[in-house]
Amino acid sequence: MTGSSGSKRALRQRLATQWAESVENWFSQDQSVRTGFLDTAILDALGDARGKNVIDIGCGEGRFSRVLARQGASVTGVDLTQAFIDRARSLAGDTESYLVDDAERLDQVPDGTFDLAVSYIVLVDLLDFAASIDAAFRVLRAGGRFVVCNIHPIRSSVPGGWIKHGNDKLFYPVDDYMHEGPRQWSWGDRPFINMHRPLSSYLTAFRRSGFTLEGLHEPTPSRDQLEAHPTFDDEFRAPNFILYVLLKPG
Numbered sequence: 244m245t246g247s248s249g250s251k252r253a254l255r256q257r258l259a260t261q262w263a264e265s266v267e268n269w270f271s272q273d274q275s276v277r278t279g280f281l282d283t284a285i286l287d288a289l290g291d292a293r294g295k296n297v298i299d300i301g302c303g304e305g306r307f308s309r310v311l312a313r314q315g316a317s318v319t320g321v322d323l324t325q326a327f328i329d330r331a332r333s334l335a336g337d338t339e340s341y342l343v344d345d346a347e348r349l350d351q352v353p354d355g356t357f358d359l360a361v362s363y364i365v366l367v368d369l370l371d372f373a374a375s376i377d378a379a380f381r382v383l384r385a386g387g388r389f390v391v392c393n394i395h396p397i398r399s400s401v402p403g404g405w406i407k408h409g410n411d412k413l414f415y416p417v418d419d420y421m422h423e424g425p426r427q428w429s430w431g432d433r434p435f436i437n438m439h440r441p442l443s444s445y446l447t448a449f450r451r452s453g454f455t456l457e458g459l460h461e462p463t464p465s466r467d468q469l470e471a472h473p474t475f476d477d478e479f480r481a482p483n484f485i486l487y488v489l490l491k492p493g
């Protein structure tokens with residue numbers, strides 16, 4: 244085994260286990276950036292989910308899967324972290340089912356099954372993000388849509404966030420942008436890794452898997468969202484999120 248395949252294996256292992264070790268952090272995390280901002284953008288990008296067969300890839304504890312189910316979709320949520328799937332199952336309604344599976348393979352999911360697929364801030368957690376895009380392509384029917392929300396690449400090149408003077412946010416640093424790879428930051432008292440890639444790597448992977456790019460959005464909060472959450476004004480300075488709307492050609 245070479246050093247690089249050994250370190251890749253160690254990184255894969257770390258990425259696979261860090262969520263299981265952070266379940267309590269996640270359960271106690273404020274979700275308002277999702278509930279008060281991103282959900283709207285993702286639901287708009289997905290379009291009418293009523294009566295649709297939807298897969299939520301990297302569903303966590305199923306919060307957004309339940310949102311989709313309330314809209315009338317039949318939802319399959321997939322996540323690698325058993326504790327999240329246990330929680331999702333305990334809260335599931337009749338039109339939801341949940342699987343422990345790897346987003347990079349979706350081994351338990353048959354081909355051509357879904358009208359819509361969503362990946363809600365998951366690609367930054369994956370070593371082989373291109374494999375996950377291929378897997379989403381495989382499980383969608385022809386004409387199906389894949390909505391990917393991810394951390395914006397301008398926010399993932401440097402861990403640690405805004406450069407501040409006191410409480411004033413001066414700027415958000417970008418560096419080593421073209422160097423794909425892990426970036427370590429701290430979540431509470433734990434080290435945590437996100438994978439950084441430049442924008443061109445994502446667009447290349449989408450095209451290679453066969454998707455057509457229908458839309459690319461850098462969501463910003465509406466006036467009402469901003470009124471309810473004034474700190475979301477950051478999104479106008481250095482957007483934290485990016486949304487790709489992809490079509491599996493018919």
Ligand SMILES: C[S@@+](CC[C@H](N)C(=O)[O-])C[C@H]1O[C@@H](n2cnc3c(N)ncnc32)[C@H](O)[C@@H]1O
Nearest residue numbers: 262301302303322323324345346363364365368
């Ligand atoms: C930031 S959370 C997002 C959860 C959910 N999509 C949401 O936005 O509320 C990332 C999720 O990806 C899951 N994950 C990480 N690596 C995975 C993999 N290889 N396969 C499937 N899920 C994975 C984690 O367990 C975690 O639930």
